[in-house]
Amino acid sequence: MITNNVTATVSTKGRYHNTFPLVLTSLANQTLKPARLIIYDDNDALEDLRENEIYKNLFTLLNRVGINWEVKVGARKGQIHNHQQALKDVTSEWIWRLDDDNVMEPNTLQDLYNYAIGDSKIGAVGPLILDPKSDIKHSMASNKMEDIFLGLNIQWCNTELHQFIEVDHLQGSTFLFRTAAATHGYDLRLSRVGHREETIFTHEIKRAGWKLIVLTGVKTWHMRFGAGGIRSQNNIKMFEGDEKIFHEYLKRWKINAAKIKIIPLDSGIGDHYAFRAALPAIKNKYKDHTIVIGACYPGVFEGEEGIKLVSLGECASFVRIEDYNIYGWMDRHNWKQSLSEAYKKMYTT
């Protein structure tokens, strides 16, 4: 099936010969296909892909399944400039924005589109964006703006449940959105790495009165690849500059995003109790934070208020657990006082 209501767009850089063919393959295999595909080629050294045997096949395949494709030279100022250009180039009602290292399961567009057209208030819908190498399941994952600094959202977690979850922002570069909901466009002040660009773009859709939905039964696989894309910029300053812009947005949106203090307790029951004895001082130090404790023995914290308990394994999503080993800390500090005092000192100074 083909829909004229959707145009797929993808900005690509450094992925000619690794993940980009996978994107086109998964696009050709969609049960519902977009009538048009625009590729924004952001590579500094352009290649004529029609001369490449793999791409010859892929482009012929796209033609054969009814997807009209075109390649435009990207702005080479970062992908957001190409996404912005797409807003001008696309004339269909919906844009399916794809990342150049994503493999969409065959039902992705069909499920996203069918859900989206069922509610005239929907501005954008996103799938799960899963890394095949890590099977994340996390009780704290959240797409609320208040939890943005947690760094873990529901789209990265394989729930195995088919749910339609209304969210504050979409994370991950692949999603379907209504062109009419995107008149605000992209913030072109962001650097080439475009850090937080999806969050800013999609949250602005929500603030304009549209709904954002994650379909947890729809999966897109993120084929992380070391080279190419925004990682090739390798420039921390760009991320920091983008983060500053994002903080301006948070201020303007009046969102008080929670600071998180992660404490993994990779230790025995007695150590947990010694830690709990130090907890009042730790709470005082981090009174403007949400304290998240990764506990091997959560029963030790029965009745304790003002903390969130997760498993130790879940903490590994945020921190290197071995860096928080109290015995290692005491050893390094030639510790002579009590265990509780060590916990207090470790977390309050």
Add this chain to the structure above:
Amino acid sequence: MKKVLISPFAQTLRNGKVNPKQFPYWKELVALMIKTDIEVIQIGSTKDPKIEGVTEFKQNLNFTEIRNMVSETDTWISVDSFLQHLNHYYLRKPGIVIFSQSDPRIFGYNENNNMLKHRSYLRDKQFWLWEQCEYKQDAFVTAEEVFNTLLKVLELK
């Protein structure tokens, strides 16, 4: 009749060796207590062996039940393991903790009778894994010494 709670075992080591915190004279100590008409309640996991002679062996209690057991008994005895920390957090009821190579100044609490044979037995690397430490039976006080301290705690001596 006096009632004493005992928590005899520290955690099992991953290398299968005996935990160096393991007091070797529990059987003798329990025998002395029973002979003096002291009721001995052992707590532990299903993996732990029952100490010969104990009045009762309660396995897999939850933390609330253990706390209640400490409250209900006249005193308690353990090796350097979780019970002293649980007691310190909730109750601070004086008990007896049998140390060997770990330092009670770091891992113990002042409200308890921390029985260390001598500081010369303390291991150099107090914070290293117990798997990295050899078991030393002569690092422990005797059953009689623990028993005599117990009698004082129970005011039977």
